[in-house]
Amino acid sequence: MMHAVRVGLLLLGSIFCWVHSWTQDNAYRQKTLAATGNMIQLDSLSIAPNSLIVRCGGEIILPYNYLIDYAKGTFQLFQPCSDELTVSYRVLPFSFAKSYQLRDTNIIYTQNKGDREKYLITPTVEPLDLMGANGLRKSGSISRGITFGNRQDLSVNSSLNLELSGYIAPNLQVLASVTDDNLPIQPEGNTNKLQEFDQVFIQLFNDRFKLTAGDFWISKPDGYFLTYKKRGQGLTGEYFWKKDKTGTIKTQVSGALSKGKFNRQIIQGIEGNQGPYRLRGNENEPYIIILSGTERVYIDGRQLSRGQEYDYVIDYNTSELTFTAKNLITKDIRIVVEFQYSDQNYARSLFQFSTAAQGKKLDWWINAYSEQDAKNQPLQQNLTNDQKKLLSEIGDSLELARYSVIDSVGFSENLVMYQMVDTLGYDSVLVASVDQSLAYYKAQFSYVGPGKGDYVFEKFNAIGRVYKWVQPVGGVSVGDYAPVSLLITPKRQQLFTAGATYRFNEKLKVTSELGMSGYDLNTFSTLDRFDDRGYSMRTRVEHSNPFGKDSVPAWSWKKQVEIEMLDPYFKPIEQYRAVEFDRDWNTRSRGYTGNQVLTTVGTSIENRNYGKIGINAQQYKIGSDFSGLRTQLITSWRQRGYHVAIDASFLTAKNESTNQFLRHKADISKQIKKVRIGFKDDQELNRFIQGDSLLSLRSYSFFDYQGYVALGDTSSGELLLSYRERVDGRSDSTRLRNAAKARTFRAEWTKNNWKNQRLYMVANYRELKILDTTLITQAPENTTNGRIDHDIKFWKGTINLTTFYEVGAGLEQKKEFIYIKVNDGQGVYTWNDYNNDGIKDLNEFEIAAYADQAGYIRVFTPSNDYIKTYSNEYNQSVTLRPERIWSNSTGVKKVLARFSTQTRFRLQRKTNVFDGARAYNPFVGSIDDNSLISTANVIKNTLYFNRTNNVGGGDYSYESSKTKTLLATGFDGRTKESHEFNARITILKKFSIQSQFETGLKTSSVDYTSGRNYRLHYWQLKPSLIYQPNTSLRFSIDGRVVQKKNEENLGGEQADIYDIGVSGKYNQTQKGSLQGQFNVIRIAFRGDSNTPLGFELLEALKPGINYVWSLGYQRSLSKSLQISVQYNGRKSEGNKIIHAGGMEVKAFF
Structure with missing residues (x-):
């Protein structure tokens, strides 16, 4: 029987490995689809779960905007996509939606069809407990709980998480994600595909409509002027219907609170x-x-x-x-x-409406968008009547909205408090204080600029920033902070557009659109309303004339004429023009006002096999401030291995000076088999001429060119080598002179068609030389950065290697933390008033050892202080598992197959000194090195013996960690080095012995406070005797002996801990479990216990005899309902018993 099981597992593993390798090599798919909203059969094979990526015009569509059946390979899109819709995924070598059989099952039946029941396996169907409706797929839970104790207040916690999908009617589906978690953070932005864990919504849909309540996205509708991509929380509905055989109409209406x-x-x-x-x-x-x-x-x-x-x-x-x-x-x-x-200044709402029709000759659309602050619902601002009156009187002059924010609120130990004093002839001076009888003022300080305030930043403590008054010099302020706040005015922004496209025939079409915007900078005020409304218009005529000898002509001659007009007060919701439109016309940050008119005339010759050559002529006017004429040549052509791409333009403009702007970009390459040789250049000559000959200091030029060689192709792998030079010119008021020169060397290698490995490498080296220091203030600098990203497997996965290495330069922020009081038991940190002064100092917070102590959370507060650093990061993982190939061997190989090992390096290092190769070496440097700004190093190696054997085994682990953090108050450095041995053996089937021995060194080094510098040598032994007669019952006797000692020159503190305890657990499958533990801990301590080191040595207990116990009970009342009770207690010499407990009821969906 066991032999059959082993054979079956080996066969299953072989199939899995085959499937995995097959999918790696042959299973990738990429397709372009029509965004119809109907169910689409993507593939005849099943799709690998979580491999699907959907893009609309290059932007990833989030999973809740489509429905995918991985087994059937079907796909349905809910979100409208007006651009190219592409999907990429991997397939499995089977279709799990099909039935596979070797023989017809009817051959085992007799003529009596009742015998069929003998051979049918009927799965047990559980009734749908809480949700009803058998057609739904569901997961999640709802829970309510309380925590209590004699050292903490009663607190209540609750959570709701529900995922729901399926049919609720023959032609109606539901998709829901519901949670009551209020997450104040966003997901990490270090991956291409984000995990949207804060999406809460309920969605009803079929092939004609979709209704969503909760969190949703809305994207750009049809048209030109109205562009947005918004997240809202409210209600949105879409409806799609066919007007006739040749036309469709689609409508969307949304009303919500704007999330951004x-x-x-x-x-x-x-x-x-x-x-x-x-x-x-x-x-x-x-x-x-x-x-x-x-x-x-x-x-x-x-x-x-x-x-x-x-x-x-x-x-x-x-x-x-x-x-x-x-x-x-x-x-x-x-x-x-x-x-x-x-934006948390006001509650912010949005309304959106769009409808678009597509016909045989006529397409039309109407769009409306409105977003506004609720002026009577401020969030972070508590506006008084006087402040509202001030805002109503300033109109659009927002710089006048400054107001004093000194408030008498009564003393609070969790806020930075001030007292009001008179000093040096100045009254109403704020001084930070902890005197409860005097310090009852709360103030909000704002940075107002050097010499514009009377306060400066003094220090940072555990509850916030502290500011200090500085005496004016000669009646002139010398500070840069003031106890004032710039009040944020409520705003309203709206845009309405309507447009149409009419196709006269296959060659000629006309598109026109009108827009009207509304933008009120201050809805409190009725002043300055003249500029709140603006208008826009755009008309475009396109003509295409195919020609050629083919039945479907390959050539076409295209012409277009376009005019765009904006009045001075037109305000779009988001930027709708090209991202560098203002730079193309030299209007960026110039403040030009007036009616805008942009006229474009263009023509191009295109070939569907080779590319196109086009030329555009444009005129752009902004009132009387600016007038420019721009000619542009655009070419993209591929033929006989040559590729030519050119984007060149010449601008002549008149404003306060005469401007000539020549730009030229080119990329010319030749493909010779698997070798591509090319040349790129980017050139700009931008001259601003004042008067007859003076050259404005705004004038500049640069010539950036590079040559490159590419070996291979982008699909299987490519090696790219390039050399690049750039020369910058600056104006000396008479002519442009060379000011700087840079050379860049780059190598990039991508290899993704190897069977068992993946490789990406890139390296850049740049030299910047300053040719004329009177024209440019930049210092000369050499820059290097690069990356290696490599994964490889050997011998059927026996050896796995993963390598990541990156070097570069950047900035390191000085981190600031504050500690915020929360309900006891719901935090992470505890406060110990080591110096008994009643002030919460940064060095008085520790990670809580017991839940009843955890009354604070630590919150990171960003700062504007940065230090330039040179950084490197090295991640390495090495796994060795000989049993993958030698599990059935004999002799030495069988012995070696019992061993396995795993080694991991994660090294991050930032220094403010460039010292050659040391700056890129992640292994060098001590945390005491003054040039080391931050580091986070972890090295861990584990050697296993008989890792999966039930009779006995063991392992040895070595771990080394170093961290150094740059804080606003100084540096915080910690290290740990340890050796750990674990062994286990089973005797008499019911008894087993486990033992752990660990020895090591912990250090702490900080420069902003005292009492946290130590070098702690320790060792501990943890033996356990376990009795487990069956799977339901388990008892153990546990011991622990620990010695921790600080080095003599740092204080010589020492703790000897002797811990003996018993624990037990009784478990009933599908019913519940009961577990308990009781420990007696004796601590012999030498040193001061009321210090951070004392807290570390004593493990939050007291010298002498300590008792710690816990009891937990969990009961499943039904398939979907569970109750749990937890109780903890402890007693130390000279202290009262501390009780803490909790109860929770959880229902599963």
Whole structure:
């Protein structure tokens, strides 16, 4: 029997490995689909779960916007897609929706069909417990619980998580994700595909309509002027119907609370700085939360892809953007980021309506969008009547909305409090204080700029920032902070568009659209209303004339004429023009006002096999401030292995000066078998002429060119080598002179067609030389960055290697933390007033050892203080499992098959000194090194013997960790090095012995406080005797002997811990379990117990005899209902008994 089981498992494993390798090599699919909203059969084979990626015009569509049946290979899209819809996925080598059989089952039946029942296996069908409706797939739970104790207040907690999908009627489906978790954070932005864990919605749909209540996305409708991608929380509905055989109409209506506010930020790259770059809000708010998935990041007009393996990563919670080694960031890089962020100044609502019709000759659309702040529902601002009156009187002059934010609230130990004093002839001066009889003022300080305030930042403590008054000098302020706040005004933004496209025939069509916008900067005020409303118009005529000898002509001559008009007050919802439109016309940040008229005339010759050649002529006017004429040549041509891409333009403009702007981009390459040789250049000459000959200092030029060689192809793998030079020119008011020169070497290698490995490598080296220091202030610099990403498997997975290594330069933020009081038992940290002064100092918070102590959480507060660093990161994983190939061998191989090992390195290092190769070596450096800014190193190796054997086995582990964190108050460094031995053996089937021995060294080194510097040597032995007569019952006697000792020169504190305990667990399958534990702990201690080191040594207990016990009971009342009770207690010498407990009821769906 056991032999048959082994054979079956081996066969199953072989099938799995075959399936896995098959999918790796042959299973990838990519298709372009029509976005009809109907059910589509993607593939005849089953699709590998979680492998599907759906894109609309290159942007990933989130999973809740489509339905996928992995077994059947069917797909249905709910979200409208006006661009190209592509799907990529992997398939399995079977269709699990089909039936497979060797023989017809009817041959085992007799003529009496009643005998069929003898051979049928009828699965037990459980009644749907809480939800009813057997056609639904469901998962999740709802729970309610309480915690209590004699050292904590009663607290109530609850949670709801429900996932629901399926048919509730023959032609009606439901999809729901419901939770009551209020998550204040966003997912990590280090992957291309985000895990949207904060989506709560209920959706009803069929092939004609979709109704969603809860969280949803709405995207750009048909048309030109109205562009958005918004997240809302409310109600949205879509309906689709066919007007006749040749026409369709689609309508969407949404009403919701807007979850985000749009902003567009332009960032100039910093030489050699990969980031992070801080994103700010519309009101220049420095600390915002970016809504996940809403960002669009561009470099030099090219949109990037998110992900550690692609172009950039983003921390949505701190609004920081960091670029990977694939893009070397320099002073020449132009970065544009469009995003939405959480705006908590007012409750913000949105309304959206769109309807679009498509006919044989006529398409038309009507769109309306409105987003507004509820001025009577402020969130973070508690506006007084005086503040509302101030806002009503300033109109659109938002810079006047400053107001004092000194408030008398009574003393609070969880806030930074101030007292009001008179000093040096100045009254009403705020001084930080903890005197409960005097410190009853709360103040909010804002940065107002150097010399514009009377306060400066003094220090940072556990509950926030502390500010100090500085005396004016000669009556002039010398501080940069003031106890004032810039009040944020409620705003309203609206846009209505209507347009149509009429096709006269297959060659000629006309498109026209009208728009009307409304933008009120301050809905409290009735002043300055003249600029609230604006209008727009666009008309485009296109003509195509196919020609050629083929039945379907390969050539076509296309012509287009377009005019776009905007009045001075037209305000779009989001940027609808090209990302660098304002730079193309030299109007960026110039503040030009007036009616805008953009006229375009263009023509092109196109061949569907080779490409196109086109030319455009454009005129752009902005009132009387600006007038420009731009000619553009665009070419993209492939023929006989040659590829030519050219984008050239020449602009002449008149404004406060005469402007001539010549731009030229080209990429010319030749494919010779598997070798591609090419040349690229990017050239700009931008001259601003004042008067007859003076050349404005705005004038500049650069010539950026490179040659490259590519070996291979992008599908199987490619090696790309390139050399690049750039020369920058600057104006000396008479002519353009060379100011800087840069050389860049780049190597990039991608290999993805190997059977058992994947490889990506990139390396960049750049030299920047300054040719004229009078024209440019940039310092010369050499920059290096690169990455290696490699996975490989040997010998059927016996050896697995994963390698990631990256070097570069960037910034490291000085981190600030505050501790916030929460209900006891619901936090992570505990406060110990070590110096008995009643002040919560940063060094007085520790991770709570017991739940009743956990009354605080630590919150990261971003700062604006950064240090330039040189960084490297190295991740390595090595797994060795000889049993994969030698499990059935004999002799030495059989002995070696009992061993396995796993080694992991995760090393991150940042230093502020470039010291050659040491800057890129992740293994060097001590945390005491002053040049080391931060590090997070973990090295762990485990050697197993008989890892899966039930009779006995053991393992040895070595672990080394180092962390160093840059705080606003200084450095915090910790290390740990340990050796751990584990052994287990089963005797007499019912008894087993387990033993653990660990020895090591812990260190702590901080420079911002005392009492946390130590070098702690320790060892511990943990033997256990376990009695388990059956699977339901388990008893154990556990011992523990621990010695911890600080080095003599750092204090010599010592703790000897002797712990003996018993534990038991009784388990009844599908009914419940009962478990308990009782320990007696004796601690011999030498030193001061009321210190951070004392807390670490005593493990939150007291010297002498301690008693710790716990009891837990869990009972399944039914298939879908569970109750659990937990009780904990402890007693130390000289202290009262501490009781803590809780109860929870959980229902499963």
